[in-house]
Amino acid sequence: MITVESHRMGMQQGSIVLFSDYQDGGAMWTGDGPRELRKLVSFAEAFSAKPLVHVALSMWDIDQKHNGRMDISTEMVTPEGFVIVFRTWGDTRVARVRSDWLAMGACANADDWDIH
Numbered sequence: 001m002i003t004v005e006s007h008r009m010g011m012q013q014g015s016i017v018l019f020s021d022y023q024d025g026g027a028m029w030t031g032d033g034p035r036e037l038r039k040l041v042s043f044a045e046a047f048s049a050k051p052l053v054h055v056a057l058s059m060w061d062i063d064q065k066h067n068g069r070m071d072i073s074t075e076m077v078t079p080e081g082f083v084i085v086f087r088t089w090g091d092t093r094v095a096r097v098r099s100d101w102l103a104m105g106a107c108a109n110a111d112d113w114d115i116h
Helices: none
Strands: 009-020 035-042 052-062 071-078 081-088 094-106
Touching (some): 009 035, 009 081
Antiparallel strands (some): 052 094, 071 081
């Protein structure tokens, strides 16, 4: 459980094309075996603490002749952003992937006091 110690919650969302490898013969489309891609996402405005981030596929274009295998997750979540990690393996051929994300967490308020 994440406990938010703020009376203000902020939410940010976005959609990002992670890759389009079928156009230029990239590794996700032509490769075999383990493949991984990491994409840095920066928030438009920083949260006041590490937010909760949810990431999901919103478009997945794969070769219909091979098994569809994938894993999508987040890493390195900070108040300023996070990294989306997409993985595939085996004979899966992925042409394109788009991911949607949602971040929720405490945000600063002009009435907040910073006492050291």
